[in-house]
Amino acid sequence: MRLATRDREIVGLALPAMAALAADPLLSLVDTALVGRLGAVPLAALGVSVALFTLAFFGFNFLTYGTTAEVARLHGAGRPLEASTYALQALWLAVALGVATTVVLEAAAPVLIAAMGGTGEVADAAQVYLRIRALASVPVLVVLVGHGAFRGRKDMRTPLWITIAVNLGNAVISWALVYPASLGIAGAAWGTLIAQTIGAATFLVLGRRRFDPPDLRIEPAAMRRIAGISRDLFLRTAALLSGLLVSTAVAARMGTVVVAAHQIARELWTMLALVQDGFAIAGQAMIGTALGAGLVTEARRTALRLVAWGTGFGILVGLGYLALAGVLPGVFTTDLRVLAAVGGVWGMVALLQPIGGVVFVLDGILMGAGDFRFLWWSTALASLGGLVPVCLAALQFGWGLTGIWVGMLVMMVTRAVLTLWRLRSGRWALVVDR
Numbered sequence: 001m002r003l004a005t006r007d008r009e010i011v012g013l014a015l016p017a018m019a020a021l022a023a024d025p026l027l028s029l030v031d032t033a034l035v036g037r038l039g040a041v042p043l044a045a046l047g048v049s050v051a052l053f054t055l056a057f058f059g060f061n062f063l064t065y066g067t068t069a070e071v072a073r074l075h076g077a078g079r080p081l082e083a084s085t086y087a088l089q090a091l092w093l094a095v096a097l098g099v100a101t102t103v104v105l106e107a108a109a110p111v112l113i114a115a116m117g118g119t120g121e122v123a124d125a126a127q128v129y130l131r132i133r134a135l136a137s138v139p140v141l142v143v144l145v146g147h148g149a150f151r152g153r154k155d156m157r158t159p160l161w162i163t164i165a166v167n168l169g170n171a172v173i174s175w176a177l178v179y180p181a182s183l184g185i186a187g188a189a190w191g192t193l194i195a196q197t198i199g200a201a202t203f204l205v206l207g208r209r210r211f212d213p214p215d216l217r218i219e220p221a222a223m224r225r226i227a228g229i230s231r232d233l234f235l236r237t238a239a240l241l242s243g244l245l246v247s248t249a250v251a252a253r254m255g256t257v258v259v260a261a262h263q264i265a266r267e268l269w270t271m272l273a274l275v276q277d278g279f280a281i282a283g284q285a286m287i288g289t290a291l292g293a294g295l296v297t298e299a300r301r302t303a304l305r306l307v308a309w310g311t312g313f314g315i316l317v318g319l320g321y322l323a324l325a326g327v328l329p330g331v332f333t334t335d336l337r338v339l340a341a342v343g344g345v346w347g348m349v350a351l352l353q354p355i356g357g358v359v360f361v362l363d364g365i366l367m368g369a370g371d372f373r374f375l376w377w378s379t380a381l382a383s384l385g386g387l388v389p390v391c392l393a394a395l396q397f398g399w400g401l402t403g404i405w406v407g408m409l410v411m412m413v414t415r416a417v418l419t420l421w422r423l424r425s426g427r428w429a430l431v432v433d434r
Contacts, residue, residue: 006305010282014309016156018278020147020163027195029332030171031188032267034178036333042185043333044256045125047263048118051248053105053133059241060101060141062233063094064148065367068284070229071152072368076292084211087149089222091207093230094145098138105134116245117252117259125185132189139193139200146203149211154285158210162202170195232372236379243383243391243411247404250391258401261341264332265405268321269349273356276317279310280364287368296429303365303423307358314357321350345405355412362419371428378422382414 028050036043067090074083105112113126147159174191177183183190244266251262283306290299321328329342366375387407394403422428 006302007309009286010279010302010305010309013154013156013282013285014278016160016278017151017281018275020156020160021274021277021281026167026271027170027192029267029271030167030174031192032263032332034174034188035185036264038178038184040256040260040333040335040338041121042125043260043263043338044252045118045122045185046129046188047248047259047266048113048116048122048252049126049130049133050263051245052112052116052130059237060094060097060234061144061237062230063090063097063141063144064151065233065284066090066226066229067145067148068151068281069288069367069370070225071149072154072285072288073292073370075153076289083152084213085219085222086226087145087152087207087211088213088216089219089226090145090148091142092218093223093226094141095138098141101137101141102134105137106131109134116249122252122256129185129189132186132193136193136196139196142200143196143203146200146207149207151281151285152288153210154289155210156281158206162199162206165202166195166199169198229370229372232376233367236372236376239376239380239383243387243407246388247391247407250395251401251404253395254400257335257337257341260333260335260338261345261401262404264329264338264342265345265349265401267332268328269352269408273352273360276310276314276353276357277360277364279306279313279357279361280367282306283361283364284368287365288370291369291429299369300426300429303429306361306365307423310357310361311354312357314354317357318350318353321346321353325350341401345401348402348405348409352408352412355409355416359412359415359419362416362423366419366422366428369428371422374422374428378418379415382411382418386414387411 031046031050032043035046067087070086071083074080074086109127109130110123113123113130116126118126146162150156150158170191173194174188177187177191178185179187181187248259248262248266251259283303286302286306287299290296290302325343325346329339329346333339363375366372387410390407390410391404394400394407397403399406
């Protein structure tokens with residue numbers, strides 16, 4: 001494939017994927033903006049409960065990543081019927097995990113919030129939000145599979161349009177419930193639940209038409225294959241989430257202002273980090289398809305171009321964050337103490353963008369190749385061996401929010417070094433038939 005042709009395909013896949021990824025965190029960002037105007041206590045409660053509910057989104061993101069990589073590989077190998085069967089089995093798994101997640105969150109909400117450091121008024125408000133959002137667990141996981149299935153077929157536009165429609169609906173419904181209906185933080189949760197349910201239903205209807213599986217039965221052999229692919233991805237994500245949850249729990253123990261500021265900084269970092277993941281999604285689809293067809297040299301050349309694109313875009317995003325330092329945090333709160341705390345770590349939030357540009361695209365390349373075992377142990381080392389110790393030290397020695405975000409930098413630099421080493425080794429490109 002010519003360089004210009006490869007670049008056009010990368011951009012053609014990455015741009016709509018970026019737009020969809022940018023819209024995804026808007027559900028939480030809209031809640032943050034609406035609730036932030038209600039005061040520091042509701043905002044702190046939102047930060048605690050969103051961090052917990054994120055388990056349903058990121059904790060099970062192997063449903064997206066595994067589905068994208070496997071569907072791409074099977075299509076590249078000329079086996080579309082097997083790709084449809086795999087997507088259906090992933091859907092059944094999503095429903096089962098969603099039901100279990102709902103039960104756990106509803107039953108254990110007080111314990112989980114207390115473990116995150118939520119107390120008093122913050123804990124009460126967090127319980128209200130979390131128990132409503134818990135009802136969206138099944139729709140959230142169905143949406144994850146939907147994204148993965150369409151991406152595996154290099155269709156990035158369908159998930160984009162669904163995501164845009166869901167977010168527009170969420171903004172209108174949540175605003176109406178928070179303010180005119182005077183439901184406060186509960187209104188934000190109900191609005192997001194309704195929007196996510198609509199998104200899941202849309203994916204189911206369109207997926208039935210596009211993939212047309214021969215029947216809706218559970219296939220034990222295909223389910224075992226999903227379990228094997230998902231295991232390492234789940235462990236990887238669990239390690240990453242554990243580190244991020246520790247960072248939020250540490251912030252909560254530093255006080256309401258710190259956890260509120262951490263919520264804003266984390267949401268803004270996550271939003272642009274996910275946007276950069278558009279190149280990673282292109283990588284999953286392109287690398288999976290190439291290796292499924294046995295085109296190892298093409299996969300390696302594509303990987304190098306993806307890294308170049310991810311790095312360049314990350315630098316641009318980081319510069320944009322620096323330019324908007326006095327604007328973006330003010331969208332989410334007017335509390336001067338919270339704004340000052342966010343300002344203290346803003347430089348690190350910006351610096352994380354180019355580092356993330358490298359890390360995220362390499363994650364996508366290795367996922368497309370099925371190199372899940374490496375991703376597991378390297379992420380665990382960076383999160384549990386880097387972020388967590390620094391956050392605990394920040395709590396012990398009074399380093400404040402700055403200490404927490406130094407931990408974030410340590411984690412991301414470690415991941416960048418390890419994944420670049422793996423890319424250079426070339427061993428990832430040998431993982432073809434999994």
